[in-house]
Amino acid sequence: MNRTLPMKDLAALGFLMFALFLGAGNLIFPPLLGQQAGTALWPAIIGFLVTGVGLPLLAIIAVSQVNGDLHQLANRVHPIFAVIFSFTVYLAIGPFFGIPRTGTVAYEIGVVPFLP
Numbered sequence: 001m002n003r004t005l006p007m008k009d010l011a012a013l014g015f016l017m018f019a020l021f022l023g024a025g026n027l028i029f030p031p032l033l034g035q036q037a038g039t040a041l042w043p044a045i046i047g048f049l050v051t052g053v054g055l056p057l058l059a060i061i062a063v064s065q066v067n068g069d070l071h072q073l074a075n076r077v078h079p080i081f082a083v084i085f086s087f088t089v090y091l092a093i094g095p096f097f098g099i100p101r102t103g104t105v106a107y108e109i110g111v112v113p114f115l116p
Contacts, residue, residue, distance in 0.1 A: 029048075029052075030048060033048055070089060071086045074086060
């Protein structure tokens with residue numbers, strides 16, 4: 001199935017990939033990792049590339065194989081697993097980690113400097 005993406009979808013996909021691979025953590029963490037690795041720099045680089053680039057790339061490939069349907073991807077294991085996995089992923093993205101982290105950063109940057 002070969003199809004050409006419209007420019008709007010291609011731009012959205014490009015921004016998604018940019019944010020996924022070059023988020024704030026991936027800009028701040030590597031220099032710190034290199035500094036703390038000392039003489040074990042190459043194992044640190046390989047570990048970072050595997051976990052920070054390789055695993056997200058595998059996730060993109062896996063989700064693209066099922067046309068973006070996470071439930072269909074997890075359904076290959078078992079239908080009950082698919083429900084639990086989808087539920088857990090959506091909660092982890094939003095209420096468990098994403099929203100609290102965003103709120104904490106906004107508070108730390110925008111409010112704490114003005115407190116006595």
